[in-house]
Amino acid sequence: MTRSNELEIKIRTYLSSLSPKALGSLVRNLENSKRKESTEPHLDLILTAAAALVQKPQPAAIDAPNAELRRAQVHKQFFSPLEDFLIDEALPLRQEGRIHRPMLDRVWKWFARDVMPNEVKTVLDQAGNAAVSGERVDALVQALRTRAVEAFGEALEASEISEKKRRIIGVELGGERGIAELKDIQKVFAAERWLAPFLQSIPERVNEHRLKQDHDVLRLVDKCSNRFPDHVPIIAAALVDRSDTPSALCTFAGRLAGDEDPRTIAGSQFAPFVDIVMSEAERLQIRALDHRHNSNDPAAFSEALSDYHALVRGVERDMDLSMSGRWHKRLADTKRNISGEVTRELKGASGAIRRALQVPKFDADGVLKTDQTAVDDAVRTLRVVTMARTASETFAVNEIGKQTRQAVEQTLEIVTRSLITDLGKAEGHQVAAHASAADVAIKLSEIYFGADYAAQLRRSREAAFAKASNQETPSEPAPERKLVSSVLSRY
Numbered sequence: 001m002t003r004s005n006e007l008e009i010k011i012r013t014y015l016s017s018l019s020p021k022a023l024g025s026l027v028r029n030l031e032n033s034k035r036k037e038s039t040e041p042h043l044d045l046i047l048t049a050a051a052a053l054v055q056k057p058q059p060a061a062i063d064a065p066n067a068e069l070r071r072a073q074v075h076k077q078f079f080s081p082l083e084d085f086l087i088d089e090a091l092p093l094r095q096e097g098r099i100h101r102p103m104l105d106r107v108w109k110w111f112a113r114d115v116m117p118n119e120v121k122t123v124l125d126q127a128g129n130a131a132v133s134g135e136r137v138d139a140l141v142q143a144l145r146t147r148a149v150e151a152f153g154e155a156l157e158a159s160e161i162s163e164k165k166r167r168i169i170g171v172e173l174g175g176e177r178g179i180a181e182l183k184d185i186q187k188v189f190a191a192e193r194w195l196a197p198f199l200q201s202i203p204e205r206v207n208e209h210r211l212k213q214d215h216d217v218l219r220l221v222d223k224c225s226n227r228f229p230d231h232v233p234i235i236a237a238a239l240v241d242r243s244d245t246p247s248a249l250c251t252f253a254g255r256l257a258g259d260e261d262p263r264t265i266a267g268s269q270f271a272p273f274v275d276i277v278m279s280e281a282e283r284l285q286i287r288a289l290d291h292r293h294n295s296n297d298p299a300a301f302s303e304a305l306s307d308y309h310a311l312v313r314g315v316e317r318d319m320d321l322s323m324s325g326r327w328h329k330r331l332a333d334t335k336r337n338i339s340g341e342v343t344r345e346l347k348g349a350s351g352a353i354r355r356a357l358q359v360p361k362f363d364a365d366g367v368l369k370t371d372q373t374a375v376d377d378a379v380r381t382l383r384v385v386t387m388a389r390t391a392s393e394t395f396a397v398n399e400i401g402k403q404t405r406q407a408v409e410q411t412l413e414i415v416t417r418s419l420i421t422d423l424g425k426a427e428g429h430q431v432a433a434h435a436s437a438a439d440v441a442i443k444l445s446e447i448y449f450g451a452d453y454a455a456q457l458r459r460s461r462e463a464a465f466a467k468a469s470n471q472e473t474p475s476e477p478a479p480e481r482k483l484v485s486s487v488l489s490r491y
Contacts, residue, residue: 067128087288095279097237110172152186185190191467208245212250235271247314262324278330284308285334309391416441424464
């Protein structure tokens with residue numbers, strides 16, 4: 001089997017393990033990346049495989065030939081009604097309706113061991129029996145979830161009465177926060193009979209116009225909120241997950257409440273819609289900071305900052321938060337935290353760029369060693385500098401932003417021109433080293449100054465390379481061009 005075939009099989013295996021909702025979200029993100037002319041390796045392969053699975057009728061989740069896999073899928077099938085409400089970030093303030101995904105494993109372990117061990121074992125045994133059909137196992141999981149509603153309710157009620165039982169459940173689920181998560185899980189499970197049809201009637205993606213002006217989603221939510229007022233936070237959590245413009249839920253809350261005044265909304269049953277938007281700001285802040293410190297994708301941090309900026313700008317445009325202390329404080333806290341990270345990124349911009357523009361050296365085997373970490377840091381920083389230029393108020397970086405842009409422009413212009421000049425004077429194996437450094441500099445310049453400026457630099461680079469090689473400008477990429485191209489293709 002070729003390496004490409006192995007890669008394709010791995011991709012298809014991973015994609016097949018995703019839920020239909022996660023798969024659809026992945027396809028949308030990949031299509032957006034393609035429209036932005038991303039050169040991410042294997043993007044087309046992943047997109048083709050994912051799109052095929054989205055279009056293909058999905059078999060029953062339990063219909064897997066492998067017994068162990070079927071047993072493992074019971075967990076996933078049991079929690080499937082929660083898909084619209086799961087988030088991967090641990091919010092600083094727990095938001096009703098938004099369930100931390102890692103909590104599912106804790107709940108399942110507790111449920112299978114202490115709450116309904118015999119019933120869970122029966123379902124798992126049936127799932128592991130190849131003679132039992134997938135449809136039968138699906139029915140068993142559904143029945144188990146129905147019985148879990150009552151069992152969870154009894155456990156939660158007992159925890160309200162007995163402090164000892166509350167401590168025991170808290171130890172298993174992670175304290176008061178875990179108990180609150182269990183309440184949300186029980187609430188969603190209990191509402192499955194009407195909640196599933198309601199969610200099916202809501203478009204998979206809800207645009208800004210629908211939330212701010214149209215009446216179809218408004219009527220559905222208003223009717224549902226009147227019938228099930230205790231589930232408004234659940235409805236709000238489902239909507240924020242499907243909204244193209246989550247900030248528009250603030251206006252949507254005002255339409256439901258019949259008044260755009262934040263004080264009126266805060267006193268109404270529809271306040272959870274604004275609470276959810278504040279939790280989304282907190283989630284995006286956490287996501288951005290995680291990307292800065294942990295992501296291997298140098299564009300991830302700036303993209304997360306852009307999402308956060310779009311949310312904050314929309315909220316502040318549509319609602320006067322100064323009239324609501326609680327919401328104003330939550331948003332201000334996220335802005336303060338994220339502003340500190342952006343400021344630190346900007347302060348280190350010039351140094352990061354200079355490190356990336358160092359002429360690489362050859363190792364003992366004569367292989368040119370490009371500092372990929374330095375290049376990634378410079379790409380991330382330049383994207384942040386560029387993005388912050390249009391969002392300086394959101395991140396409170398007006399002054400530091402101006403200073404950074406001046407330093408970055410000077411560094412890029414001076415060092416890039418110097419590298420191209422030195423390339424024309426290079427001899428022997430140093431030609432490849434200087435060509436590599438010049439290519440990195442040109443790519444960084446393209447990120448900051450744009451394609452036209454980069455095209456001018458490339459013409460100068462080709463002339464310098466031809467001079468150094470004592471030959472005409474090559475029509476085909478030289479070997480060292482191919483080397484640096486592979487390094488920079490991801491950007």
